[in-house]
Amino acid sequence: MIGAVLIGGFFALSELKGAKIGGPVAASSYVNLSGPTRAQKDKATRGQGTAEDHVIVGYSGEVASGPIFAHDRSKAVFIADALKGWRPASARDVFGKVQLIAPVKGCDMPAPAAGSRVVNLFVNGQTQEVGMYSFSRSEVVSSAKAWLGNIRRGEASKVPRWRVSPQFHAFDVVVTETRAPVHLVLQSRTEGVMQTLAQSLVFNLHLAEGAQISGISIIGGRASAVANVAASVPIAVIPDDALERCGVTMATQGVGERLIKKKQRGGQLSREKDLKEAQRALRRKVEAYNIWFARQFGIRSDATVYGLNLAGGALVGPVPGTPEQAVPYHPLSGAYIAAQTLDHIKVAGLHKWPEAYQEEVVKLTTWAAGGNPVAISRPRFQITERLR
Amino acid sequence: MSKTDLIAICIALAIGAYVVNTQMKTSNMMSEAVSSVMEAHVVPDVAAPSEPPKVESAQAPLPPSDFKIIDARGRTVKRREAAALLQPYKLTRGRTAELLSFVDPKDLLRDGEDMPIGELRGLMVEARSAFVADRACGALLKTLAAQCGVKTYETAYIGELDCETCDAAERLRRKSFVGHYQIVTEMAFTPKVDTGVFPETSEVLFTEKTFELETLSLKGPDGAAVEDRFAYIVEAATRACEDIKALHGNCVVSNITLSKKSYGKRHDFGDIPSSFTLAYFSPLGNG
Numbered sequence: 001m002i003g004a005v006l007i008g009g010f011f012a013l014s015e016l017k018g019a020k021i022g023g024p025v026a027a028s029s030y031v032n033l034s035g036p037t038r039a040q041k042d043k044a045t046r047g048q049g050t051a052e053d054h055v056i057v058g059y060s061g062e063v064a065s066g067p068i069f070a071h072d073r074s075k076a077v078f079i080a081d082a083l084k085g086w087r088p089a090s091a092r093d094v095f096g097k098v099q100l101i102a103p104v105k106g107c108d109m110p111a112p113a114a115g116s117r118v119v120n121l122f123v124n125g126q127t128q129e130v131g132m133y134s135f136s137r138s139e140v141v142s143s144a145k146a147w148l149g150n151i152r153r154g155e156a157s158k159v160p161r162w163r164v165s166p167q168f169h170a171f172d173v174v175v176t177e178t179r180a181p182v183h184l185v186l187q188s189r190t191e192g193v194m195q196t197l198a199q200s201l202v203f204n205l206h207l208a209e210g211a212q213i214s215g216i217s218i219i220g221g222r223a224s225a226v227a228n229v230a231a232s233v234p235i236a237v238i239p240d241d242a243l244e245r246c247g248v249t250m251a252t253q254g255v256g257e258r259l260i261k262k263k264q265r266g267g268q269l270s271r272e273k274d275l276k277e278a279q280r281a282l283r284r285k286v287e288a289y290n291i292w293f294a295r296q297f298g299i300r301s302d303a304t305v306y307g308l309n310l311a312g313g314a315l316v317g318p319v320p321g322t323p324e325q326a327v328p329y330h331p332l333s334g335a336y337i338a339a340q341t342l343d344h345i346k347v348a349g350l351h352k353w354p355e356a357y358q359e360e361v362v363k364l365t366t367w368a369a370g371g372n373p374v375a376i377s378r379p380r381f382q383i384t385e386r387l388r
Numbered sequence: 389m390s391k392t393d394l395i396a397i398c399i400a401l402a403i404g405a406y407v408v409n410t411q412m413k414t415s416n417m418m419s420e421a422v423s424s425v426m427e428a429h430v431v432p433d434v435a436a437p438s439e440p441p442k443v444e445s446a447q448a449p450l451p452p453s454d455f456k457i458i459d460a461r462g463r464t465v466k467r468r469e470a471a472a473l474l475q476p477y478k479l480t481r482g483r484t485a486e487l488l489s490f491v492d493p494k495d496l497l498r499d500g501e502d503m504p505i506g507e508l509r510g511l512m513v514e515a516r517s518a519f520v521a522d523r524a525c526g527a528l529l530k531t532l533a534a535q536c537g538v539k540t541y542e543t544a545y546i547g548e549l550d551c552e553t554c555d556a557a558e559r560l561r562r563k564s565f566v567g568h569y570q571i572v573t574e575m576a577f578t579p580k581v582d583t584g585v586f587p588e589t590s591e592v593l594f595t596e597k598t599f600e601l602e603t604l605s606l607k608g609p610d611g612a613a614v615e616d617r618f619a620y621i622v623e624a625a626t627r628a629c630e631d632i633k634a635l636h637g638n639c640v641v642s643n644i645t646l647s648k649k650s651y652g653k654r655h656d657f658g659d660i661p662s663s664f665t666l667a668y669f670s671p672l673g674n675g
Contacts, residue, residue: 141507145514152540368508369515370498377518 043067044088045080052076055308059262060124061254064311069174071315072119072306082174082315083206084326089170091131093332094349095227098132101340103237107246109217109296110236112183116214118297119177119316122187122307123201126169130202130332131348134223134341135166135357137364143357144365151377159358166342166357168200168225172313174327175207181214182316185297187305188221188240189250202337204313205229208327211317217296218340219243220250225339228330237340248292251285253302456591458672465594472642472667473594476583479537479576482667483640487524487618488647488660490546490609491517491569510545513569517543524573527615531622532641533577541573546609549657562657564608572647581626584638587671596642598665599628604646606658617662618646625664632668642667 047054047066054066055076068076069083079086104110112118143160150158175182188199200223205213218224218237226235243250260269260278269275286302293301307314320326339345346356365373457465467474472482493509496516504512518541525536546569549562586592601624604617625641632639643665 138507141511144511148514364511365515368504368511370501370512373515377515 042080045083045086046078051078051081058309059258060309061258062308063125064308068308068311069172069313069315070121070306070308070311071319072121073318075306076308076311077315077319079313080323080326081319082176082313082326083172083329084323085329086172087329087331088312089128089130089202089204089332091129091167091348091353093130094334095132095332095337095347096334098225098337098339098345098347099231100345101235101237101338103239103242103340107238107242107248109219109238110215110234112217112297113181113214115180116183117177117180118183118185118299118304120185120187120297120299120301120304120306121173121314121316122189122305123171123199123311123314124189124307125310126165126199127310127312128170130168130170131353132168132200132202132225132337132339133166133344133346133351133353133357134168134200134339135162135164135344135360136342137344139163139166139342140344140357140360140364143361144368147361147365148373148377151374152379154379156374156378159361161354162357164222166200166346168202168223170202170204170227170312170332172204172206172329173316174313175205175211175213175316176320176327177317178208178210178212181212183215183217183297184213184316185217185219186224187219187250187301187307188224189252189307200224202227202332202339204330204332204335206327206330208317208320223339223341223345225337225341227332227335227337229336229338231336231338235338235340239340249285249289251282251289252305253282253286256282256286455586457594457669458591459594470594470667470669472596472640473583473586473638473669476640477534477578479535479578481576483577483579483642484539485524485528485532485575485577485644486647487527487573487575487614487644489520489524489571489573489614490565490611491520491571492567492609493569496520510569513545514543517541517569517571520571521573521575525575525577527618528575528577528622528644531619532580532626532644534580535578537576539574539576541571543569543571545569546657558657561607565657568609579640581629583640584633584636586638586669587636589671591672592669593672594667594669596665596667598643598663599624601662601664604660604662606660608658614646614660617660618644621646621662621664625666628664629666632666636668636670639666639668641665 045067047068051066051068051071052075054064054068055062056065057063062075064070064076067079069079071077071082139162143162146160147156147158150156150160173184173186175184184203186201186203188201199221201221202225203216203218204227206228207213213229213233216226216229216233216235218226218235218239220238220240220243222240224237224239226233229235238246238248257279260275260282263269263278264275269278290300290302293299344360346353362373369376457467457470459465468482470482471478471480475482491513493513494503496513496519497503503509518538521538521541524541525533525538528536546562546565546567548566549559551558554562601621604613606613621644622641625644629639629641641664643663645664646660646662648660
């Protein structure tokens with residue numbers, strides 16, 4: 001039994017829907033006031049040739065370069081072949097309910113339900129931004145200290161913003177598998193070329209008729225959420241910081257080898273001895289991760305994982321026979337969302353962004369100063385000499 | 389031996405006599421003055437400290453523009469480099485003081501406040517260190533300064549000693565500081581006493597001389613010892629400056645230092661250098 005712990009309560013309820021939204025506009029040109037034309041929709045969800053023609057091999061491995069999703073049976077599918085009515089998620093989407101879930105305690109994930117099919121999917125690279133933001137208290141403390149510095153320099157109006165993007169990005173997961181309940185293992189990978197992009201993802205589920213999700217395990221990422229999931233589905237999350245505490249590294253052979261080659265080109269592994277040691281260390285890390293993974297889910301990760309870097313979604317199960325039979329798209333607007341977050345969470349409709357982050361910085365700094373920090377830490381000295 | 393060298397030696401001897409006897413013969417008046425602004429609880433009830441007072445200049449006219457200033461190497465000194473003397477009634481980079489304070493975070497709490505934990509404690513100290521900086525200025529105002537302005541203040545946590553070559557005694561010494569914060573306050577000030585009169589010659593020699601005093605060696609974050617030493621340096625500087633004024637007619641204390649920045653991981657933690665610097669003009673050329 002997967003025992004995701006539910007904490008907090010429901011918030012961001014229906015009153016949000018009528019609220020004025022102050023979030024950033026969607027980056028995609030697909031979004032316009034009059035709605036997309038048929039041609040625009042087609043272009044956004046289907047490309048020339050086959051779906052696999054849009055897979056290129058890049059530094060981090062296979063990369064999606066067109067309107068495709070990863071596919072567990074054929075590497076890639078056009079979005080239009082998996083989802084009907086797809087549209088890019090937007091920071092304007094206002095969720096129906098957000099329920100907070102806690103990450104797992106310890107270093108192990110609950111086992112998948114008996115009889116379920118474990119689907120091992122990796123996600124790497126940020127896609128469409130949504131109006132949900134999460135950040136840690138440490139980040140606010142860091143911003144508060146930076147603001148105190150600004151105040152002392154006479155720049156109190158410069159309240160710092162975040163250093164690591166707190167914004168969630170959407171990833172669509174389409175499930176057409178109906179032969180057995182599916183246990184989704186979603187690996188939020190930050191290794192390789194995108195390793196500096198700490199990810200916070202909303203996995204937006206779209207289930208075909210008859211498809212069932214028996215459980216969801218999310219590995220890695222800063223914060224993670226699942227949208228359009230039944231409240232009864234157990235969700236377990238072990239985020240990046242917990243993995244680090246547990247000494248678990250999401251190492252993969254392919255990405256690791258490319259990183260070694262990069263170091264070689266940079267002259268860091270010029271000695272044969274160093275190169276061999278780096279390769280041995282990589283093998284050890286990969287093996288350690290696979291052993292840990294197999295202990296959780298009964299399968300090795302490297303033998304079962306699929307996914308495409310920079311893909312905005314994935315299909316699990318057979319491709320629907322015709323585009324008309326594709327799974328209907330479930331928008332994030334009005335969706336039920338289960339979210340594992342950092343210390344703070346802000347959502348479009350309820351909070352103005354980025355002001356909400358800066359408000360937290362001001363609030364914390366005011367508490368720390370025991371009064372108005374702008375008055376307390378104000379500049380105390382101005383050079384008044386005028387001599388040359 | 390030039391007259392300037394002779395003066396310097398005299399002053400050095402005078403200071404030496406002071407330092408040798410350094411079981412702090414500081415005047416009671418000065419100690420009380422400093423202590424009064426260095427109370428245990430430094431967070432005032434008022435939300436913000438008051439602005440430094442604006443003092444309107446009543447100074448003697450500046451020397452004429454053809455008053456040429458030369459340094460000991462014969463180079464021309466820009467007037468702003470001699471601002472410590474030329475602008476005695478304005479806060480200037482030419483007159484500064486640097487004071488290190490050790491702070492126990494509990495001394496920054498208000499009545500009834502709980503001690504924050506983890507990173508919040510550091511933030512609390514950082515946010516309230518302005519009060520410690522103001523207190524440092526208060527010490528100067530009670531003694532040497534007519535005006536004081538805090539230029540900068542830097543807060544650093546004192547953690548365990550990270551020094552592979554340190555012996556047990558050094559580690560033990562450091563241990564007593566751990567958990568405290570050190571705040572280094574850099575201030576600018578205007579002197580309380582008149583800087584005197586300048587030579588009436590077409591050229592003057594600008595001398596800025598630093599006197600290193602005995603290093604203050606602490607076994608722990610002893611605020612009283614720091615206060616006493618600071619008061620002592622101020623008194624020593626004031627007396628030495630009076631001696632120079634008697635010889636040259638002018639003098640100003642241009643720096644007081646009881647501080648050492650960036651020594652968080654060093655083994656000589658607790659050893660705080662102390663010094664003062666005096667600036668004065670002496671005549672050159674014809675009157």
